[in-house]
Amino acid sequence: MPDIETKSEQKDEGRIMELNFGRVEGLPPEEQQWLQELKYIYDYHRSANRKKRRYYNGKVTLNEVNLGIALPAGLGKLEIGCAWGAKTVDVLAGRSMFDGFVTENGTKSEDMDQIMKRNHLIAEYNKAVKEELKYGCAFAAVSGEEDDARVRFYSPHCAAASWNAHEGRIRYGFAFEDARRDESDVTWSPEHVNFYTDTDIWELDRIGGTWYATQNPHDFGESLMVALIWDATNDKPFGQSRLKEPVRRLIQGYVRTVANATIGLEFATSPQKYLLGVSDEQYDMLIDNKFKQYVGSILYSTNNPETGEKPNFGQLSQGNIEPHVQMLRMLATQYSAATGLAVTDVGVINDANPTSSEAIIAQSQTLILMAEQLNKSNGDALYRIGRMALAIELGTVPDELPEDAHELIAHFKNPAMPSVASTTDAALKIATARQGFAQTDIFLEMIGFDQADIRRIRAQEQRAKGDAILTEEFGNADNGEGVGGIHNEDVTD
Numbered sequence: 001m002p003d004i005e006t007k008s009e010q011k012d013e014g015r016i017m018e019l020n021f022g023r024v025e026g027l028p029p030e031e032q033q034w035l036q037e038l039k040y041i042y043d044y045h046r047s048a049n050r051k052k053r054r055y056y057n058g059k060v061t062l063n064e065v066n067l068g069i070a071l072p073a074g075l076g077k078l079e080i081g082c083a084w085g086a087k088t089v090d091v092l093a094g095r096s097m098f099d100g101f102v103t104e105n106g107t108k109s110e111d112m113d114q115i116m117k118r119n120h121l122i123a124e125y126n127k128a129v130k131e132e133l134k135y136g137c138a139f140a141a142v143s144g145e146e147d148d149a150r151v152r153f154y155s156p157h158c159a160a161a162s163w164n165a166h167e168g169r170i171r172y173g174f175a176f177e178d179a180r181r182d183e184s185d186v187t188w189s190p191e192h193v194n195f196y197t198d199t200d201i202w203e204l205d206r207i208g209g210t211w212y213a214t215q216n217p218h219d220f221g222e223s224l225m226v227a228l229i230w231d232a233t234n235d236k237p238f239g240q241s242r243l244k245e246p247v248r249r250l251i252q253g254y255v256r257t258v259a260n261a262t263i264g265l266e267f268a269t270s271p272q273k274y275l276l277g278v279s280d281e282q283y284d285m286l287i288d289n290k291f292k293q294y295v296g297s298i299l300y301s302t303n304n305p306e307t308g309e310k311p312n313f314g315q316l317s318q319g320n321i322e323p324h325v326q327m328l329r330m331l332a333t334q335y336s337a338a339t340g341l342a343v344t345d346v347g348v349i350n351d352a353n354p355t356s357s358e359a360i361i362a363q364s365q366t367l368i369l370m371a372e373q374l375n376k377s378n379g380d381a382l383y384r385i386g387r388m389a390l391a392i393e394l395g396t397v398p399d400e401l402p403e404d405a406h407e408l409i410a411h412f413k414n415p416a417m418p419s420v421a422s423t424t425d426a427a428l429k430i431a432t433a434r435q436g437f438a439q440t441d442i443f444l445e446m447i448g449f450d451q452a453d454i455r456r457i458r459a460q461e462q463r464a465k466g467d468a469i470l471t472e473e474f475g476n477a478d479n480g481e482g483v484g485g486i487h488n489e490d491v492t493d
Helices: 005-017 029-056 084-092 110-119 122-137 245-269 282-287 291-293 322-339 357-363 364-395 403-407 420-433 441-446 451-478
Strands: 098-100 137-145 148-154 159-164 170-175 192-196 200-206 210-217 223-228 273-276 311-313 407-413
Touching: 029 084, 029 122, 029 159, 029 170, 029 192, 029 200, 029 245, 084 122, 084 245, 084 364, 098 110, 098 122, 110 122, 110 148, 110 322, 110 364, 110 420, 122 148, 122 223, 137 170, 137 192, 137 364, 148 364, 170 223, 170 282, 223 364, 291 420, 311 364, 364 403, 364 407, 441 451
Parallel strands: none
Antiparallel strands: 098 407, 137 148, 137 223, 159 170, 170 192, 192 200, 200 210, 273 311
16 A cells, blocks of 8 residues: 655654765764665564554544445545554553563662663653654664663664664664744754664764764663563564554554444435426525425425326435444454454444453453563663663762672552452462461562552651550550669669
8 A cells, every 4th residue: 555644744754864974073984884784674664654653643544445346536635533553552561561660579770770760661651652662663672881770661763772682782873852842843854873882872963064073981781771562573672663564454454444344324314305297496496595404394396387196205225334343343353353452442342241350351361471472572771771770870880789789679569450359369368378478579469569568658657567566665664664674663762
């Protein structure tokens, strides 16, 4: 299908096309070559990424989906809204609930917590995972200085990278550090780009049409840029979009069917009428006010003065849109199978709606397995991001971090999202079988508390224990037993 885009989208992408480095002052020849390679990679994927963004936003025109059947050619620019693309991304992204970093022994890293708070890491991850599923990958870059580590996430619309297949990581990449001021800013083009290599972070600034490079060396031995990748293969190391071609074809089918049904509905609610055997004067009278004749309570006509016969009134059979409805149900079923979504997620009522939380989980089992796969892949990426950021925060390199830093684990909530009743019941059964389990953080996680709630619970438990100890000690003092086991005695001269 041709890549159809609106004028506003053309302007938006035209701004990105203004990226042209040319010769960068201060950049060595080898890095200059890498930068041009990245520019080629970025341009190569730009059109496909634009298409995926349109399908996510539901901006699909009939020119893109019309097969030349039923629909008039003049309706080509008509847009039919479709939320299936957004649902495909958002529903799976909503089950990837990053909850912070923990160590293997369950403790928290205060330094890591500071990094997370400073960079709003949980909120930023929630946005990045949507970009990852939309385009196949998203990027995270680490920078900063001691006590001020920074982590930023980037969409493929403003970043590109080259893959090192041997080491399974990014070889080098760049990201636009600045953004356009407003959607109406039609003259925007990036003026600051960060270029990441195994030995440096190059800051590229455009001044008066010329790019200048500033070198910031590091000793990490790898690029400080990490990719969050969905559904990678050997030939597609940067993953595949959830909105790949077979899924887009089904969205096209939805748009086409809705357009046909909408036009058919107009004919069904306004059936064609006919009137035979009228004179020219009678015909002209009816034509003069067709709307009145259609909606009036009484439609009348006198005999034809030329023939003396009464006119013959009639109406063509009303159209039926049920075939369109059945087509939509079939497309929704196919879409559900292709994406793992439940048919109810794509707006089709299931006659056999599940009535229990267990049945709902069973219906979403494919999506849950996808979410577990997503969390595992992103957990590995977040581990690398966390170690890099922690090394910068502590003024060292990842290989020289404290031992507990090597045990960082990215923690995710249960993607099945079971009911509180079921998880509580399971947790209580485990606590009965394993002594001391009820006192662990895992127990609290199982019954639905997040890490922030767990910390508050532990803090208040400690406070309550302290209050109890003080109450007991002062109570003993009031009884004449003294504090800390030392008895008061009367002192006499």
